[in-house]
Amino acid sequence: MNKKNYTSQDVAELAGVSQSTVSRVFAGNTNVSEKKRKKILDAAAKLEYQPNAHARSLITRKTMMIGIVMRNIRNPFYSAVLEIFHNRLAALGYHMIFINSENEEIQEKEITQLLEYNVEGVIITDALLSSSASQKFNRNGIVVILFNRYTEHMESSAVFCDNYLAAKQIATYLVEMGHKSFAFISGPSDTSTTIDRLKGFKEVLDEKKITDLMIEPGNYTYESGFKAAQELMTKNRNIDCIFCGNDIIALGVMDAIRVIGLKIPEDVSVIGFDNIRMAEWPSYSLTTWEQPLEEMVDSTVELMLKEINDKEATPQIMMMKGHLVVRTSVKAKK
Amino acid sequence: MNKKNYTSQDVAELAGVSQSTVSRVFAGNTNVSEKKRKKILDAAAKLEYQPNAHARSLITRKTMMIGIVMRNIRNPFYSAVLEIFHNRLAALGYHMIFINSENEEIQEKEITQLLEYNVEGVIITDALLSSSASQKFNRNGIVVILFNRYTEHMESSAVFCDNYLAAKQIATYLVEMGHKSFAFISGPSDTSTTIDRLKGFKEVLDEKKITDLMIEPGNYTYESGFKAAQELMTKNRNIDCIFCGNDIIALGVMDAIRVIGLKIPEDVSVIGFDNIRMAEWPSYSLTTWEQPLEEMVDSTVELMLKEINDKEATPQIMMMKGHLVVRTSVKAKK
DNA sequence: TGTATAAATGAATACGTATTCATTTTGCAT
DNA sequence: ATGCAAAATGAATACGTATTCATTTATACA
Numbered sequence: 001m002n003k004k005n006y007t008s009q010d011v012a013e014l015a016g017v018s019q020s021t022v023s024r025v026f027a028g029n030t031n032v033s034e035k036k037r038k039k040i041l042d043a044a045a046k047l048e049y050q051p052n053a054h055a056r057s058l059i060t061r062k063t064m065m066i067g068i069v070m071r072n073i074r075n076p077f078y079s080a081v082l083e084i085f086h087n088r089l090a091a092l093g094y095h096m097i098f099i100n101s102e103n104e105e106i107q108e109k110e111i112t113q114l115l116e117y118n119v120e121g122v123i124i125t126d127a128l129l130s131s132s133a134s135q136k137f138n139r140n141g142i143v144v145i146l147f148n149r150y151t152e153h154m155e156s157s158a159v160f161c162d163n164y165l166a167a168k169q170i171a172t173y174l175v176e177m178g179h180k181s182f183a184f185i186s187g188p189s190d191t192s193t194t195i196d197r198l199k200g201f202k203e204v205l206d207e208k209k210i211t212d213l214m215i216e217p218g219n220y221t222y223e224s225g226f227k228a229a230q231e232l233m234t235k236n237r238n239i240d241c242i243f244c245g246n247d248i249i250a251l252g253v254m255d256a257i258r259v260i261g262l263k264i265p266e267d268v269s270v271i272g273f274d275n276i277r278m279a280e281w282p283s284y285s286l287t288t289w290e291q292p293l294e295e296m297v298d299s300t301v302e303l304m305l306k307e308i309n310d311k312e313a314t315p316q317i318m319m320m321k322g323h324l325v326v327r328t329s330v331k332a333k334k
Numbered sequence: 335m336n337k338k339n340y341t342s343q344d345v346a347e348l349a350g351v352s353q354s355t356v357s358r359v360f361a362g363n364t365n366v367s368e369k370k371r372k373k374i375l376d377a378a379a380k381l382e383y384q385p386n387a388h389a390r391s392l393i394t395r396k397t398m399m400i401g402i403v404m405r406n407i408r409n410p411f412y413s414a415v416l417e418i419f420h421n422r423l424a425a426l427g428y429h430m431i432f433i434n435s436e437n438e439e440i441q442e443k444e445i446t447q448l449l450e451y452n453v454e455g456v457i458i459t460d461a462l463l464s465s466s467a468s469q470k471f472n473r474n475g476i477v478v479i480l481f482n483r484y485t486e487h488m489e490s491s492a493v494f495c496d497n498y499l500a501a502k503q504i505a506t507y508l509v510e511m512g513h514k515s516f517a518f519i520s521g522p523s524d525t526s527t528t529i530d531r532l533k534g535f536k537e538v539l540d541e542k543k544i545t546d547l548m549i550e551p552g553n554y555t556y557e558s559g560f561k562a563a564q565e566l567m568t569k570n571r572n573i574d575c576i577f578c579g580n581d582i583i584a585l586g587v588m589d590a591i592r593v594i595g596l597k598i599p600e601d602v603s604v605i606g607f608d609n610i611r612m613a614e615w616p617s618y619s620l621t622t623w624e625q626p627l628e629e630m631v632d633s634t635v636e637l638m639l640k641e642i643n644d645k646e647a648t649p650q651i652m653m654m655k656g657h658l659v660v661r662t663s664v665k666a667k668k
Numbered sequence: 669t670g671t672a673t674a675a676a677t678g679a680a681t682a683c684g685t686a687t688t689c690a691t692t693t694t695g696c697a698t
Numbered sequence: 699a700t701g702c703a704a705a706a707t708g709a710a711t712a713c714g715t716a717t718t719c720a721t722t723t724a725t726a727c728a
Binding site for chain 1: 339382383384385386387388389391392397402408409410411416417420421424429430431432433434436445449450451452470473474475486556585588589592593611615616617618
């Protein structure tokens with residue numbers, strides 16, 4: 001037995017006014033006399049009336065829904081991202097449709113879902129967006145913002161940390177600390193983050209005429225970091241510092257190195273990227289690069305609102321800085 | 335400039351049929367000739383037609399949306415919960431509206447949001463549901479399922495681990511291992527999980543005539559575990575084992591104990607609850623109680639579907655077992 | 669070939685709201 | 699009291715789909 005959902009018509013009858021007037025009250029329209037407004041609100045309260053968001057969006061063409069597609073929600077960095085996005089968007093009255101993309105690239109099915117629901121915008125984090133998918137969103141007037149990623153063909157705005165610059169500074173720091181033999185554990189090789197971080201890192205080493213660099217592929221998970229470190233340490237026992245594509249990799253690396261019986265940072269220095277909460281846990285005390293998460297989210301939301309309200313706005317790239325957080329996982333070599 | 339969204343009417347005109355027939359094709363109705371179906375699908379493809387989910391749900395009264403309200407998404411246990419729920423529900427064609435409740439209790443505003451969107455069901459994890467809120471959902475014909483929680487006044491179904499039994503087995507295990515001086519670090523004291531875990535734990539100690547139990551309040555976070563352990567160890571240096579309300583507390587406890595200079599498990603045994611992934615990281619190797627997460631989610635979804643399709647179904651309580659996962663954070667005392 | 673029956677189709681309508689437009693009421697200055 | 703502008707109101711309509719009902723077309727069988 002489905003309970004009856006009361007409609008604005010029901011409220012109107014109970015309050016003795018027309019449906020239009022009820023609608024005006026709930027749409028925030030000011031042109032309603034105080035007397036009737038009172039009556040209507042009373043009637044609505046009595047019936048526990050709730051406006052129907054779907055009917056409303058059908059006519060206003062505003063759904064107040066934002067799609068957020070993530071991969072790897074188990075990565076604490078993205079849990080934090082999700083939480084912050086939720087807080088910001090909820091404060092603005094937007095609702096989040098959460099999509100956890102299993103694949104490297106956002107899938108047709110997932111796009112369709114978002115299109116069917118007429119989300120006003122889509123935030124894509126840590127998942128690649130093909131050109132055709134992006135066009136599909138564009139054609140339907142849906143704003144797309146890439147978070148912590150960007151694509152070459154700039155149809156969408158993007159907000160991310162300047163990974164190239166960060167990696168350069170990290171490399172510089174490590175060299176200054178006297179390290180000679182380097183390793184880099186990457187994320188998936190076709191993501192902009194990986195490419196830029198590697199590029200910046202390499203560039204500095206090249207400048208310093210350092211050629212001793214091993215690159216090990218990973219996929220931004222603890223397990224991949226763990227395995228990569230095992231690989232590295234068996235291949236080359238002389239590595240004295242490892243730059244990890246992100247913090248969760250770094251944690252895996254540290255654990256793997258300790259399992260082997262080596263010490264951090266005495267035997268091997270480890271440096272991460274993101275500054276997730278765990279990085280400061282005493283078991284790890286990971287030196288890492290902090291991404292200015294709150295600012296990145298704020299910028300993303302701001303950009304999104306701007307583009308929602310002005311569909312002609314040109315896509316924009318926002319590159320944030322971040323900074324090094326020095327803890328104890330990197331040690332100066334004498 | 336908003337791009338035009340094509341409608342079933344547009345497709346109908348292009349295909350030379352009526353809107354009804356187009357609708358039939360997309361609603362999966364079988365009574366359409368193969369010839370026209372082809373034509374319609376071609377026309378739809380040409381226009382990149384997407385049915386409007388809101389218009390559809392207005393008439394079918396099925397929104398295919400499920401609300402999931404969580405707190406503490408940064409707790410890895412709940413990240414995993416979210417991921418698994420998403421996978422299951424997406425496979426069934428349901429979409430998730432994600433709500434991260436900041437407060438101990440689900441708020442009026444959040445309830446309203448879910449009601450306005452006519453979600454078909456709400457999954458509430460780790461957030462308390464007041465009786466009035468629950469009634470509100472019920473009156474609107476919205477199914478509510480509590481996950482990992484239950485309330486006394488049983489208006490809603492609930493799925494959770496048998497915390498009472500688990501705590502009893504944990505206590506038994508610790509006693510058998512020769513421990514004498516116990517501590518329990520709880521979650522918020524008004525949650526069913528905390529109450530049941532404490533009850534079971536205490537009961538076994540009582541049976542064994544053990545009175546040496548300290549109880550320290552926490553809130554299911556790393557930081558609270560860290561602080562609680564510091565408190566405990568300064569108050570009573572003789573504690574030889576700590577039962578933590580969940581794993582993330584346990585990690586904080588272990589770190590705090592190590593910072594003090596004590597060893598785990600030689601000086602203090604630590605045991606957790608949940609079996610999150612980090613529990614098996616070598617830095618912690620935490621002995622803990624595994625909640626059968628996948629089964630719990632499956633049961634929740636199953637229950638939800640049943641109640642969505644039969645609103646008369648009586649609320650049901652599903653209590654799962656789980657089992658002890660022995661690692662190395664608990665040591666036998668001689 | 670003709671008839672009974674099933675399948676396919678389209679016209680019309682409903683879902684619950686916001687909004688336009690025409691009409692009525694109110695407030696206010698004279 | 700009168701007239702006028704402004705505010706308030708209601709009737710009607712649109713949003714995009716699914717569905718009912720009546721009608722047409724195809725199918726099967728004798």
